[in-house]
Amino acid sequence: MALSDADVQKQIKHMMAFIEQEANEKAEEIDAKAEEEFNIEKGRLVQQQRLKIMEYYEKKEKQVELQKKIQSSNMLNQARLKVI
Template sequence: MIGFIGQEADEKAEEIDAKAEEEFNTEKGHLVQTELLKIMEYYENEEKQIEQQKKIQMSNLMNQARLKVLKTRDDLITGLNQLLELQIIIRCWKQDFPLDKASVHKAIPMYKIATKTSVDVQIDQEAYLPEDIAGGIKIYSGDHKIKILNTLESHWISQPSR
């Protein structure tokens, strides 16, 4: 009879162990799944923040480009108004040619409205501004007798003012 009670106790202990193991595995699976969802949510939020930062950065770059176009156009109109010539030649950096060309096309109608005269503006494609100039434009009268400099030369930048 003692053997029977011992066997019953062993079977009951195995049953309890099996049930405990099953509950442990179920709870472990639940915890792993919960943590996995938290990790996935964290990385989704990180990805959204990165996308948002990219959009903000792109917007800032677009605004800077728009401001550069407006500044170039304003400088051009100011130069045209200073010359009051019928034919104008512009020199710019080679890499700024497309930007300056677009600015010229938009500035001419504004110039015509302001001065009530027409102007022929050409962008010099044979001679560009040298690399030691940090941007801007040079505007010449058609006969090159009048020159307006709207540039920032690099040697001016590096030397302290006197």
């Protein structure tokens, strides 16, 4: 039993539609995976920069505290010298 040309064309169109649907689904999966990886990398970079900023300000706070101690010590020494 041979298929008519119309039946063959119908099967070919059906196969092409199936292949196109599979390709579209695969493309969506790839897009979703890329979006997920992008968000993970973005989160990692944001966290990394946040830590750098925190370290920078902690260092600045320590510098300010050190300056305060030096200034306090200098003022105390000047007061002692005035007494002498």
